[in-house]
Amino acid sequence: MKCYCVVDFHQPLQRLEQPLPDVQGAEVLLKVRAAGVCHSDIHLWEGGYDLGQGKRLSLKDRGVKLPLTLGHETVGAVEKAGPQAKDVHPGRNYLVYPWIGCGACPACAAGRENHCTAPQSLGVYRPGGYAEYLRVPDARYLIDIGDLDPATVAPYACSGLTTYSALRQIGPEIYRDHPIVIFGAGGLGLMAIEILHALGGKGAIVVDLDPAKRKAALDAGALAAIDGAAADAAQQIVKANGGKPLQAAVDLVGAPATTGAAFDTLIKGGKLVIVGLFGGASSWSLALIPMKAVSIIGSYVGNLQELRELMALVREGKVKPIPVKTYPLDEADAVLASLVAGKVVGRAVLTP
Known part of the structure; x- marks a missing residue:
């Protein structure tokens, strides 16, 4: 499958060909329908954060490994599901909760995976949505979006x-x-x-x-x-x-x-x-x-329950979509560069 990855920090994203992931257990393989380009992707592309006073937090030192497929705002259609994946239907579109934790720490046990100290977030520590396919480690991270537009829904996973x-x-x-x-x-x-x-x-x-x-x-x-x-x-x-x-x-x-x-x-x-x-x-x-x-x-992103609550408001029509412009996946690097330059109004979304 085709994906766009950070191979070297501060260097253009590269198109790579990766094997199509298989699934087991409760895993689900999605065919990506939409992948938002988020400002957090800039920090991942840069390789760290400015802490001030001459200090810098290195993502490499925090366990981020290259090459990294970016993308944590993803909607995809179910391509294949593991035998233990529950309540998923082939071909149906789902929004992915990407802020996945270790599953064993007190934060994860309390439903605050976004506060996990050993995170496994998609598009950060695991391959993300700048690709043709995305493997999600458990079906519980999927939220059915029904007939909603994947491109307008994808940004709800982060922004x-x-x-x-x-x-x-x-x-x-x-x-x-x-x-x-x-x-x-x-x-x-x-x-x-x-x-x-x-x-x-x-x-x-x-x-x-x-x-x-x-x-x-x-x-x-x-x-x-x-x-x-x-x-x-x-x-x-x-x-x-x-x-x-x-x-x-x-x-x-x-x-x-x-x-x-x-x-x-x-x-x-x-x-x-x-x-x-x-x-x-x-x-x-x-x-x-x-x-x-x-x-x-x-405040760091949000938890899975909060995303479910937000999507309930979206389905009820109470949250109007923000301006979204779609681009082919092959323009991933150019779109990210536009975001770096501050030229994106609203949200840019890749549509493989």
Whole structure:
């Protein structure tokens, strides 16, 4: 089968021919219908994360092995299933939960595989969806999407799930009564606006450097869209909230400038949920954290139950699809390069 892989970090993806995987036990082989191109794929392509202060986290040191087939936002049709795979039907389309754990640690036992310290995530530690076929280790990671469009559904496995989980950590008692500020209007930001609306949220004030992405946020229903590069960006955010500090912020970028601005705009006792992995180090004064009584929460993707909950909202028509543009699998490297350059509005999806 054909797949597109990171063979060397920072080098173009290469097309490789791999044997068609066989299945056993509860495994399922899917013919890939759609594979989202996510910003996290950039970090995998780069080989690590900027930790700030001259430090870097190496994915190679964390057990990521090359060649690596990218892709953790995947929808596929069942091609073959192992004898113990339950409730799967040949030819039917399924969304894949990719954040698979070891299955033996306390986090996995509690249903929080996304917090596993020995993860086996698809597209990170196991081959992902930038391929013609994908082997899923257990049928329980599959969610039937019925007649929904695979290309619009695929991003829910990461951008949708990540923002849904982040909003849950803010809590309905906040987001239903108060606007929140969202930093980043890429695929995750647009998804956050739609999911917030589906959850009965008051609305979002969105911050981004790119005018095209700010327009996309306004088109999606954002209360305001603010240029993060403006010298008075923090003041504009507060002004958009009627002159009052914000109750909560979701930082989908995770850079010093965005976390700093988010911190500055929060009310005493507010919540800051950091999702983005752009990198760098915080410049906050430690004394201000208890003085403001701010809750700073790191949020990493989401668990399988949360993805099921999100897909129930999608099937009910409560979450509108974000803008998606599809590309042939053979354009995987070019699409990833466009994402690196910041040229993708909404979500890019490969369709083998």
